[in-house]
Amino acid sequence: MTRKEHIEQQVEATLSSLNGISRAEPAPFFHTRLMASMEAGRLTATDQFARMISRPAFAITMALVFLLLNGVILVGLLRSRQGNTVEDPAQSLAYEYTHSTPNNTFYANNPEHP
């Protein structure tokens, strides 16, 4: 047998080495380990969330955020009130009545006129 034939033979044998291969099985109690992993994953996520919201730094930060928001809204409201040009209607009418120039001049100059 030549070297080339020998190599070809080995190549063919290697390519056929998976013939009759059987399925590999996971290690025993795979289901138990899987359930443990799933439980650990679930606990980790919930636990992390609980830990986060119970930390003082988180609570203080949230309190400051709420205060800041309240402050921004309050300042906004105050500014809108100061810039408000709408007057009380009764006051507006009184102002017009007392400061209306033609009427005042007439009665002032004609006291006998009712």
Place this chain on the structure above:
Amino acid sequence: MSEQILIEGLRRGDQAAFTELVETRQSLVYNTVLGLLQNAEDAEDVTQEVFIKVYESIGQFKGESALSTWIYRIAVTRSLEHLRMKKRKKRFAFLTSLFGENNEPLHEPKEFNHPGVQLDNREKGRVLFARIAELPENQRIAFTLHKVEGLSYQEVANVMRTSVAAVESLIHRARQNLRRSLEDYYKQQG
């Protein structure tokens, strides 16, 4: 438990249905993942991830394919993601070693012995799996599903969402590449 009843149970979050799924499909998943990853520890981890994914995503299973086909797809996808992640880690480790941050040698892949290979074929099986790991991704998937998991061309086509002709072509090209690689290997062996 019939497949339809199993799926309904899984959708309800029924523990008994999930146990049934794991016990009847764990070999299918593990063998597929092991064939692709060629590492028993990684295969155990990824097999767990596959079942967790099945549990979380059963609501998205539309029943257009068989449940096993869907599970094979998840197994292949997760295995490829794992391989890519390992590659990225290797590259990063190489870069840090260049900058002198990590003096540990790069981890060399262990030789892989598939436990299902017959005893007198172990040595050749090891050589073959090393060459399979060097195949292009799609050829590797098709070859592994067909030769290691024993799926027919039609079943492989269903998993890979392609045609039977495409699978035939992939496996043919895989064989050609493996043959070439093995010839070089045995020539070097002398």
